[in-house]
């Protein structure tokens with residue numbers, strides 16, 4: 092507990108408790124399917140954002156191909172159910188391990204690349220994975236995987252009629268991930284990642300094995316995104332590679348973290364709230380104008396990148412700066 | 424006294440350019456050795472070879488009796504070689520305290536132990552007042568000091584200082600000299616690249632002179648400054664005072 096709340100002041104703790112209380116009662120207040128669906132997506136995307144943030148934020152290695160781990164998580168619950176009737180309680184951790192192993196194998200060669208080269212390479216790899224999944228018989232090809240089965244035990248197989256159960260379950264999982272990130276952010280591992288982001292030569296000069304820590308970050312990042320993918324599949328009970336493993340999804344994952352506050356503990360959650368609200372509402376109101384939602388979306392991203400490069404989490408301090416500047420201006 | 428560092432015929436080539444050629448000398452335990460030479464003499468390159476940042480083209484490096492020629496930089500740091508960079512490589516988005524703690528985590532994963540070390544090092548380097556400041560906000564002199572602090576946090580047995588005094592005012596230089604003496608009195612051997620001859624004379628037990636990648640001479644500070652070859656190399660190679668960096 093102390094490791095999680097230790098460095099927060101009273102105000103922050105109260106704010107956190109209020110937000111948490113709101114998160115808990117939200118599905119009771121909002122009864123529409125639309126909002127409940129939105130809430131679940133926010134929780135899932137928070138996990139995705141936090142996962143990406145380990146690699147892209149803390150370690151500074153921007154991956155544009157995290158959709159492959161998102162897909163991997165979905166397939167690991169979908170296919171193990173289809174072929175072995177495996178419970179997601181086992182399949183989810185299995186998928187996370189698989190993602191970590193996969194990240195380890197491909198991380199060895201691709202983590203030698205830096206900056207844009209790494210970003211483009213991850214993007215290309217994710218595209219390859221999508222083609223593979225679309226074309227393999229084993230993965231049901233473009234048809235995707237359908238997991239719904241009335242005869243299954245709902246708790247053992249995480250198939251619920253009431254979407255609130257998904258919400259609360261995912262919320263707990265998300266809070267566990269959040270606590271993990273919060274604790275790690277004050278540990279050697281994350282200090283080392285931030286050092287690598289800052290300067291690899293300096294990192295090596297204080298004894299940090301740069302490639303080893305990059306791989307570890309990539310593995311953790313992949314595992315968390317896979318978790319998010321598993322939860323999404325479990326909630327939808329249907330998915331296909333064309334909706335899960337696209338560049339669009341990869342970029343959304345990046346955006347969630349960048350928009351909220353890259354390399355911060357709470358940034359991805361804030362990012363997920365904003366991005367999901369934006370994209371769901373714009374889609375439902377503007378979707379019929381064919382792509383207008385994406386335009387609005389793009390404009391917002393540009394505004395944030397231009398004026399708040401540190402993400403929305405830096406907005407309060409920016410406002411404070413601006414106010415104090417204005418005040419001193421008046422005093423003169 | 425035993426030798427902490429032995430360089431044996433170190434050569435480093437960048438393509439056709441020979442940055443170090445057949446350089447051999449050693450450093451005794453607890454000694455301060457100055458390295459001087461005109462711009463481009465290959466001083467920094469030599470440091471990079473010793474600290475594992477580069478692999479020398481040929482020759483061997485022995486540290487504490489162990490061959491470390493092919494050891495990567497992070498392993499060199501672990502066995503006790505600390506270094507600073509000529510152009511400070513501060514972690515600008517992190518605070519001074521955070522910059523130092525990543526050094527202190529070199530030999531422990533325990534945060535409390537590391538924090539203890541940070542306090543010690545910040546006090547040693549006189550940087551407590553900057554502890555919560557972002558390293559990016561420091562001036563050059565402070566950044567150079569932070570380089571030393573970060574390296575010291577790794578508990579080095581040998582400290583490589585690359586022009587830690589360049590660009591410093593006379594007062595700052597004096598403080599830096601004091602710091603070097605303090606560090607040395609803790610039993611840390613120091614190899615320091617320095618252009619300011621007064622500083623070299625006052626801190627070094629011995630001085631190594633590099634010219635165009637080759638070792639010109641090794642000797643006491645007096646021997647070095649009175650050597651006509653050194654004088655002509657400096658004048659010929661373009662003498663350098665502390666104002667240009």
Ligand SMILES: Nc1ncnc2c1ncn2[C@@H]1O[C@H](COP(=O)(O)OP(=O)(O)OP(=O)(O)O)[C@@H](O)[C@H]1O
Pocket residue numbers: 437440442460461462463464465466467468469509
């Ligand atoms: N990474 C590199 N690749 C190619 N050439 C290099 C590299 N590093 C150094 N050199 C070259 O090696 C030579 C020696 O450079 P070095 O930086 O070691 O000199 P120096 O003695 O430290 O000079 P200064 O006093 O200016 O710091 C120079 O000609 C330099 O251009």
Ligand SMILES: [Mg+2]
Pocket residue numbers: 466467468509585
């Ligand atoms: Mg140099």
